[in-house]
Amino acid sequence: MPDLSTVVNGLKLPNPFVIGSGPPGTNANVIGKAFDEGWGAVICKTISLEADKVVNVQPRYARLRSRESNEIIGWENIELISDREFSTWIDEFKQLKDKYPDRVLIASIMEEYRQEAWAEIIERCEQAGVDAFECNFSCPHGLPERKMGSAMGENSDILAEVCGWVMDAATVPVWAKMTPNVTHIEDPVTAALCVGCHGVSAINTIRSVIGKDQGIEHPQDLSGTKIGTQRGSATTGSRLSCCPRWPNASARGGVAGRGRGYRQTGRRGPAPGPAP
Ligand SMILES: Cc1cc2nc3c(=O)[nH]c(=O)nc-3n(C[C@H](O)[C@H](O)[C@H](O)COP(=O)(O)O)c2cc1C
Numbered sequence: 001m002p003d004l005s006t007v008v009n010g011l012k013l014p015n016p017f018v019i020g021s022g023p024p025g026t027n028a029n030v031i032g033k034a035f036d037e038g039w040g041a042v043i044c045k046t047i048s049l050e051a052d053k054v055v056n057v058q059p060r061y062a063r064l065r066s067r068e069s070n071e072i073i074g075w076e077n078i079e080l081i082s083d084r085e086f087s088t089w090i091d092e093f094k095q096l097k098d099k100y101p102d103r104v105l106i107a108s109i110m111e112e113y114r115q116e117a118w119a120e121i122i123e124r125c126e127q128a129g130v131d132a133f134e135c136n137f138s139c140p141h142g143l144p145e146r147k148m149g150s151a152m153g154e155n156s157d158i159l160a161e162v163c164g165w166v167m168d169a170a171t172v173p174v175w176a177k178m179t180p181n182v183t184h185i186e187d188p189v190t191a192a193l194c195v196g197c198h199g200v201s202a203i204n205t206i207r208s209v210i211g212k213d214q215g216i217e218h219p220q221d222l223s224g225t226k227i228g229t230q231r232g233s234a235t236t237g238s239r240l241s242c243c244p245r246w247p248n249a250s251a252r253g254g255v256a257g258r259g260r261g262y263r264q265t266g267r268r269g270p271a272p273g274p275a276p
Contacts, residue, residue, distance in 0.1 A: 021177075049111065054083040077205070077229060080139075080141070122170050123169060135174065140179060141207075159176070175201050177202075180202070
């Protein structure tokens with residue numbers, strides 16, 4: 001069997017297939033299933049210390065269909081970060097690392113503009129055994145009222161400060177996840193890398209409103225007044241354009257840049273196969 005193992009920022013992955021933060025990493029059960037199906041690493045659904053402040057609504061997805069073929073060309077969502085208790089996540093991280101010691105478990109974290117909060121979430125996740133962090137500076141609709149997510153990531157000065165706090169606290173690799181909803185993605189990338197983040201992830205979803213006249217499937221919830229974010233083939237070109245722009249922004253070598261946003265449809269793809 002071919003050897004697909006790879007090393008990224010010192011993380012030994014059995015293969016380079018990494019599940020991005022979102023519904024497929026929403027609890028230990030689904031993360032374990034992903035590992036069973038062969039995925040090399042999983043980035044969990046973004047977590048925070050105070051889950052009770054996160055109120056998710058249902059339904060929270062909308063589909064945009066092509067007028068000609070009726071194929072789904074865009075997915076809008078207003079899903080927030082995880083609303084599950086932080087202590088539950090800590091227990092599940094421990095269980096996952098006990099059961100899958102050779103797989104890479106990456107904690108996606110998001111916090112308010114408080115150094116103590118970032119230090120605490122990092123310390124407790126590391127104690128639970130996570131292998132790396134992805135800091136969510138990217139979610140456009142995820143808690144902007146608390147100045148979290150892209151509300152933090154679109155301000156390069158604040159981003160640099162918070163990444164500095166993260167790097168002071170973390171002893172494992174850290175990736176900063178970027179938002180595409182900025183004019184120059186080079187600026188936040190440079191800010192994160194210059195204070196020592198090991199890599200950057202691009203990108204989160206494009207801010208959008210899918211309207212009634214565009215084939216929306218939940219008009220009662222996303223009636224054109226709620227701002228959500230979109231992925232899917234309708235926005236692939238725009239999202240991909242963020243990726244080639246970051247190498248020049250790097251002020252240092254050895255930086256991992258991970259791109260996402262390549263999926264064209266909502267169809268289920270094949271699993272990467274059994275673990276090597
Ligand atoms: C329903 C949904 C929930 C998501 N939740 C998170 C999240 O909690 N944290 C995060 O960093 N990104 C989240 N994302 C963004 C994805 O990780 C990814 O960046 C985005 O979907 C673009 O990549 P894709 O086109 O490959 O899906 C979410 C995306 C969707 C569609």
